[in-house]
Each structure stands twice: as structure tokens, then as C-alpha cells.
Amino acid sequence: MSPDGGRVVHGVDYLEKKRVSPEPSHFLSLLHKIKDLSFRPCNNEYGGFLQVSMKLEMKDSPGQLVAALKPISDVGGNIIAVIHQRDPDPDGDTLNVQIVLELPKGRLDNLIGLLKEQGVHIQRIGEERLLYQRTVILIGHLMHTGFSDTVDQIDSTGFAEVTDVAMSMPAISDRSSSRITIKAVSRDDMEAALAILRRVARQKALLLIEPLEDTA
Amino acid sequence: MKVALIGLGSVGRGVAEMLAKKDLGLVLTGIADSKSAFMDPAGIDIARVLAHKKKNGSCGDQNLTAEDIIKKADYDALIEVTPTNALSGEPAIGYMKAALNRKKHVVTSNKGPIALAQKELRAMARKKGVALRYEATVAGAIPVMHTLEHGLAGNEILALYGVLNGTCNYILTRMAAEGLTYEQALLEAREMGYAEADPTYDVQGIDAAIKLVILANTIWDNGVKLGDVDRTGIDLLTPDALRLADEEGCTIRLIAEANPKKHLLRVSPRILDKNHPLVFEGTLNALTLETDMAKEITLIGRGAGSIETASAIIGDLLYIRDRYVERA
């Protein structure tokens, strides 16, 4: 991620200096970046933090953005990224920004209240506690071998969760296939979760198909 | 430069045809199959030998053997293209040693000896001052070894991963495209001539694992063996699994990967985004090399075939000619 062209920037000062109106196609690629950002590696103290993405609408007047974002530091949060887009509508008196931030757990309501006081309209808000996502496929006698136990082995870790399951079961005696989405807080946690799944798959004679990651 | 050819099957025939067709300055002075052999220091009439082989099933004199050619014929480089024996590597290892002992260069497409005895054979070649080249053993026509040796010279290879078995890639392509079962897709691959009567080597990932071992030893000289490869084949995949991947914009491919820092040496079916460079249809092969300077390089091309494999062998022969023989 680079601050090139002021599209994705760190910090408010920089933001105020560089205002750009990306084209719609640009904006899509920016959204894409934000998605990547939410999977960035994070440190251990992350456990106490919550990562949130918000889409904000505010009046487009000088200093407004800085004022609007001030409550974030007031509640002890950090801005991870700001995507800045001038309102495409002709009057152009509102400003839309998408921000990704992290803040201590339990402070979100506080922040929402403070933002409202600043006259900022929150269009959308998404909580993202679990930052890493991997999808794997399991093939075998999934039901006979206790599928809920397989899922439990991940869920009970506390650092990773099975968030989505798609299952296909042909005849009762045939092997079934399932697609499992796992989320974890950090890359190491994801690795640990996958290691558990590998062990369970071996014990239950299931075929585990993992995604190919760039290895180096 | 004079060459002798041991093995006149798919690959051997391709090499012989290209030697006859192209003016490469390579003269064939000895030839052998499993039952017969023939030599002529002035140069063999390749068209005649191929016609004879086609008609009678043998290429020459039943009283002569491959060993006679290797030990007695007048040649600079031996082309060893007999069947792969992954367990013993024989008789090819013996053939190669006999040639190296005579200070003859060796070029091969035979994976067995290079997976089993690469270190020993390389040391022997070095001692005798000749070349041992095996471009054709990995990924057919794709110049993997030349790329590593020359194009990426000076780079540290950090990891590699690729599609090294065209039969599996074909089966997976057909399962994904048509919702075929593994058995149906295998049957089709056989009818197309892409799979052997006994497909075990291909579908259980053994062939890909052998190529991975050859690559790892060539790049890192780490002495890994076939048994060190963590290997899962494609024979237990279900059409449902491919459909579940497809719903997410992904598909499944048999991937061979090595990463020495992570102690990773693995052949397994993997989920890949459909836009991933290693996702392509049919029997092609591909290899991605991750290096310190060049970063990622992906090579893609034909992994097998008579003329395609001959291409890799001829590349090795001409390299030897330019590097050793013409100079002498």
C-alpha cells in the first residue's frame, strides 16, 4: 500500500493536504485495497483491539475531515487507512470517506456517539475481529466421523472460527465433500488452526485440500 | 558431434526424426532398443532405421545390445531415453555410468536415475570432465534447467511450485468443466492417450514427486528422496469438491511445491483462484520459481510428447556441443 496520489493514506494531516477525486474504477481498486488491508499482519496486542471499517459522510468544508476523525484518537484508536472520495453529485457539498481503524474493545459505541456530535453521518459500519480468512475443502465420510466435532476443534481454540460451511452429500455410503471457511485473528493463528485441521483430517481419514499460498 | 541413442520409443523416435530433419551438425553413430542395436561410425541412415523399426519392431542387429553401443561405439554424447524405473533406476544408471566412464557426455529424459542417483552421477561426470544433462526429465519441453542455470544465474531460489503432471491437469480440467467423476475423466484421458493403462504413477502424484525431487536436488543439492515427499494424489477427489471450489471462483490443481526454509516438499491437490497463473486447461505443465532477485518467474508449456521432449534433449546436446566439443 502506498500513499501514491493520495488515494490510500495514513493519518489525517496527509489527507488534508492531498485531496483527489478518483474515478469510479479507481475507487473500486481502492476498495480492493481496503480488503487487503484488513488482512494485514498484526501484532499480539491485537487481542484487545477491534478492527472496524466505516463509511462516513460529512460536510465538505475546510478542516471538517480532521475534526471528524479526531474522536478516533480520543477513544484511543488508530486510523489504519482512509480512502477519500469527493461526492460525485453536482452540488458537491458533502464528502464521503471510507476509513479502517482499530480501537480498544468496548469503545465503539463511544466513538459512534462522538462522531454523531461532529455532524458525521455513518453510512455503514463493519466489525472485523477475525482478520485472516482461508477456505479449505474436506472430502470423506464427514458425517460418520463427526462433522460437528471437526468444526468444534477449530471453534474451541478461541483464536479461530469456522464461519461458513457448504456441504454436499451424495448417497449415504458415498464420500461427501464440504467447503469450510475459517477465520482467525492473525497469520500465526491461522497456521495453528490449519495444523489442527490437518491432524483431525489425518485421524479421521479425510482428504483436506488447502489453498495454495505464495510460499516464500 | 557424434551421438548414440539408447531407446527408440516415443522420445527416441522424436529425437531421431529431428536429427534427420534438421541440420544440427549432430551425427548419429549408434542406436539401440530393448532387443537390438546398430552402429556406424560414418553416420546411421536414420530414415532407414526408423522404417526398419516400424516394420520389424527392432532397430538393428539382434546380436548387438545397448551395452555394446554404449561401450564400443564411437560417439561424444549418449542420449539415454529408456523407460523410467523409479525403484532401481536400472538399467539406465548402469548405461549412464558406462558412458561417463568412457568420458562421454550423457543427456537423458529418464527420471529414475536422476531422482535416485543424481549426486553420484553428477560427481562422476565432473570427475571425468564431461556433462550430465537432464532438461527433459522435468516438465518436458519447458527449459527449466537452462533457466535455472543461465537465465537465473546468481539468484537464490527460495521456493518453487508448479503443475508437473499433465495427466492430472487434464483430469482435473475435465472434472471441473463437465462435472465428470474422477473415473470418467480418467477413462477419457486414457482414450486421448494422455494416461497409461496403469495410471498410478500419475494420479497418485508419484511422477510429480519424482520431478520435484530432481528439481530440489538440482537447485539445493539437499539429497532429498522420493520418500521425503509429502504426497497426496487426485484419485480421491469428487466432482462436488470441484463444484464447491468453483462456487468461490476457484478450482483444484495438483501442485508440487518445495520450500527448504519451511521444510516443505509436497505434492497435493490445492485450491487455486481461477485467475492464478498455474490454472490452465489440458495437459500443459508450468513451474513458478521464487527467487531473491528476479522474484517470481513462471514458465509454462508442453510437459510431454515425442517432439516436445526431443526439443529439450536437443537443447542439451547443442549446449554440450557449443560448450565442450567444438572447443576441443
Ligand SMILES: NC(=O)c1ccc[n+]([C@@H]2O[C@H](COP(=O)([O-])OP(=O)(O)OC[C@H]3O[C@@H](n4cnc5c(N)ncnc54)[C@H](OP(=O)(O)O)[C@@H]3O)[C@@H](O)[C@H]2O)c1
Ligand atoms: N513420452 C514423453 O513424453 C516423455 C516426456 C519426458 C520424459 N520421458 C521419459 O523418457 C523416457 C522414454 O520415454 P518414452 O515415452 O519414449 O518410452 P517408450 O515409448 O516406452 O520407449 C522406451 C524405449 O526404450 C527401449 N528400451 C526398453 N528397455 C531397454 C533396455 N533395457 N535397453 C535399451 N532400450 C530399452 C524400448 O525398446 P523397444 O522399442 O524394443 O520396446 C523403447 O524403444 C522414459 O524414461 C520417460 O519417463 C518421456
